[in-house]
Structures are given as structure tokens and as C-alpha cells.
Amino acid sequence: MTACVAQNGQAQGHGNGGAYAIGLWGDLPYSAVQATVGVTNLIADMNSQELVFTVHDGDLKSGSSVCSDSVYTQGLSYLNSLRAPAAFTPGDNDWVDCDRTPGYSSLAQLDFERTLFFSTPFTLGQHQLHQEVQSTPLCPGVGGPTPCVENRRWTVNGVTYATLNIQGSCNNLCDTAPDPAEYAARNQADIAWTQQTFDEANQRHSAAVMFISQADPGFDATDATRAPIRDSKTLAETDGFADGFKDFLVALRQQVVAFKKPVVYVHGDSHYFRIDKPFLDEQGRRLENFTRVETFGDHQENGTNDVHWLKVLVDASSREVFAYQEQIVPGNRVAVPAP
Numbered sequence: 461m462t463a464c465v466a467q468n469g470q471a472q473g474h475g476n477g478g479a480y481a482i483g484l485w486g487d488l489p490y491s492a493v494q495a496t497v498g499v500t501n502l503i504a505d506m507n508s509q510e511l512v513f514t515v516h517d518g519d520l521k522s523g524s525s526v527c528s529d530s531v532y533t534q535g536l537s538y539l540n541s542l543r544a545p546a547a548f549t550p551g552d553n554d555w556v557d558c559d560r561t562p563g564y565s566s567l568a569q570l571d572f573e574r575t576l577f578f579s580t581p582f583t584l585g586q587h588q589l590h591q592e593v594q595s596t597p598l599c600p601g602v603g604g605p606t607p608c609v610e611n612r613r614w615t616v617n618g619v620t621y622a623t624l625n626i627q628g629s630c631n632n633l634c635d636t637a638p639d640p641a642e643y644a645a646r647n648q649a650d651i652a653w654t655q656q657t658f659d660e661a662n663q664r665h666s667a668a669v670m671f672i673s674q675a676d677p678g679f680d681a682t683d684a685t686r687a688p689i690r691d692s693k694t695l696a697e698t699d700g701f702a703d704g705f706k707d708f709l710v711a712l713r714q715q716v717v718a719f720k721k722p723v724v725y726v727h728g729d730s731h732y733f734r735i736d737k738p739f740l741d742e743q744g745r746r747l748e749n750f751t752r753v754e755t756f757g758d759h760q761e762n763g764t765n766d767v768h769w770l771k772v773l774v775d776a777s778s779r780e781v782f783a784y785q786e787q788i789v790p791g792n793r794v795a796v797p798a799p
Contacts, residue, residue: 478617479775481510483544483787486517486551486674486728487757488767494760495534498767501791503541506769509787511544512616513589515623517728517755518551518674527558527569532576539577539584546585547621548577550610551674551728552628552635559637566632567642571601578609589614597649599625600642608649613657618776620661624650624673628729630688631675631704643704651711658715667776668722671712676729676754677705679738686730692740713739716750722781724751731758731766735784753784764792 483506489495506514520535521527532554539546555569582588591612598605613622625646629635632643654671661669678688681698689699695710697703716723716739732754739750756768771785790798 478777479773480512480617482772482774483509483511483514483769484517484672484726484753484755484772485514485757485769486755487519487731488516489520489760490522490758491760491763493763494767498764498789498792499538501764501789502767502769503538505787505789505791507541507543509771511771512774513545513547513583514542514585515547515549515621515672515726517672517726518549519553519728519757520551521553522758522760523553523557524560525553526561527555527564529572532573536576536584540586542585543587544585545583545587545589547583547589547591547612547614547623547672549612549623549672549674550577550625550627552632556627556629556632557635560635565602566637566639567600568602571603571606574601574606574609578612583612594649594653597645597652599646599649600639605645608646608653611649611653613653613660615660615664615666617774618665618667619670619774619781620657620664620666620668621670621672622653622657624653624671626650626673626675626677626705626708628675630702631677633702633704638702647704647707651708654708654711655715658719661719666721668724668781669719670724670726670782672726674727674729675705676727677709679709679752680740682738683730686732692738693742693744713741713747716747717741720749722749722751724753724782726753726755728755728757730754733766733768733770733786751782756786763794764789765794767792 558564558569559566591614594608594611599608676687680692690697733756739747759766773783
């Protein structure tokens, strides 16, 4: 199952009644064994199935490793070895945290990624899918303002998808070298892209919207070990750290309520596979049409134990549109070997 490409960011998936499958993964690889064994097994598993496209939601490396060019060219090789169109959105380990190593600039690394992964309006992969590319507002670059070309949008069989450059490390407001000016410009661009995505979904009468980003922004006060802690009604962060997510969450919540149909936010970052409904309205009521999906990843101390992916079945004619099947790669099982 591949996608027929159109130049307006729309694609037609081949499947019964317009239904199709996509693959989600991220926070990989973090170690040598994950890079040489785990991801190789994962890609082979994806390639054995009929997917319209795949998305890696960021972090092609661990946060403590050096941001050498070879890391990114290795990531490019992974994505281009996928049979289905392969979309990608950067993670904080890929650029925000690069300045942990002396001599490296986070902004220079993001510029490098924009050149390497986002130089055309197409996905990566053996088959490619045309995407809409954000051109304004501009984001900071080493040489001055530049388009946020990593933010992409596309539609397949009545469902709209978009990537957003939203990052861990407080969205570049904490860690080694916080950059409030970079954050402010990119945050404005991300919010604009979010709003424009809903506008386009409404114009196309899309049945659902899925966003893919890297950051776990935290939605409430229940997940202190993995995410920012915030008041679920006001969405203000309450843990004393710089809040790089409130403005985005407020804008997202407003759009989710107005859209009424299913909205999914896919992320990595906190390395805990889950599918849940943590978003509340201003009165503390759960937003029934919103789902958070966090992909597998990291935990390199256990080898390939978490090198798996999520298959999403998409059917715009069904009530909830998305159905989820975790894909435990047989060759990557550690605690319980495959039967």
C-alpha cells in the first residue's frame, strides 16, 4: 500500500473503502545496539507491512551524545530505507541539546537538519509524498530569519496530518543555553501552523486531524516523573520550570473544542508508550475528541527492549477514525523472547 502523490499536499491511499495504515516511531536509536540491530529490525518489520506513510517523531540520538554529522546522515539513511513515504520532525536531542558539547550550536544544528532532511517539499523514503511546507512566520537561523521548513502538512483520504517543531528541554527555554528569542519566534510559527491546519481541515471537510511533534508538553499534574506539571484547567505550569508550552496548549485546546471531530497529538520525549486522553477543558471536563499518543523509544540500558513501533489504522468513515495496534518487533524482544 503506497500513496498516490498530488502537488497540493493531498494523497490518495489504496485500501478497502479508503481505509489505510500508517507507522509511528521515534526516540531511536539511543545506543550502538539500537542503531545496528534494533532499528534495522524495526525498519524491516515496517517494510514487511503495507503502510501509506511513516513518521519518526524526533530524537535520532541520545541527549548526551555528540551531534556529529554522521548521526544525521545515519538517520537519513534509516528514513530513506523505508519503503513507504517517511516523514520526520526534529527532536530536542537532535538540535536543542547539542550545545551541551562545547563548540556546537543548537541553532546551527537545526539549520543543518533543515538542509539535510527538509530541502524539498517531499517526504523521505523509497516512495515520496508531497507535503505543504510552512513559509511564514519565519524562525531564527544562524544567518538570520528563515522559513520553518520542518513544519509540514498533508492529507490522505479525508484525514489531515501536520508536524510541529515543538521540543523537550522546556521547548528551548531551559537546559544548557536557553534561547528565549528562538523560542518566541518558533512558538509563534507553531501556533500559526496549528491554526492553519485546522482551517485547512475544515475547508477540506477532513474527518480528523493528527499532529506529530517531539515534546511531551504535560497536560495535567499527574505525570511528574515524565512531563511538566501544569494546572489542567488554566494550563499554567506549576513546577517552577520555564514554561515553553502553555501558549501552544491554549491555542490547541481552543481549536480542538471548535473542531469537534477527532484530534490526535503524537509525541515522544518521555519514553513511555501510551495512548490516553489527558486534555481537560477550562471546567475540568475531559476533551472527548482528543487523544494523546506517545511512541516507544529509548531505554538503551535494556538493549532493544523498547525498539518497537505503532501501527495506526485510519478510516475516515469510522466514528473515531483512528485505531491503534502496537507492533512488538519479534527480533527486538528482550524480557520475553518471541515464541
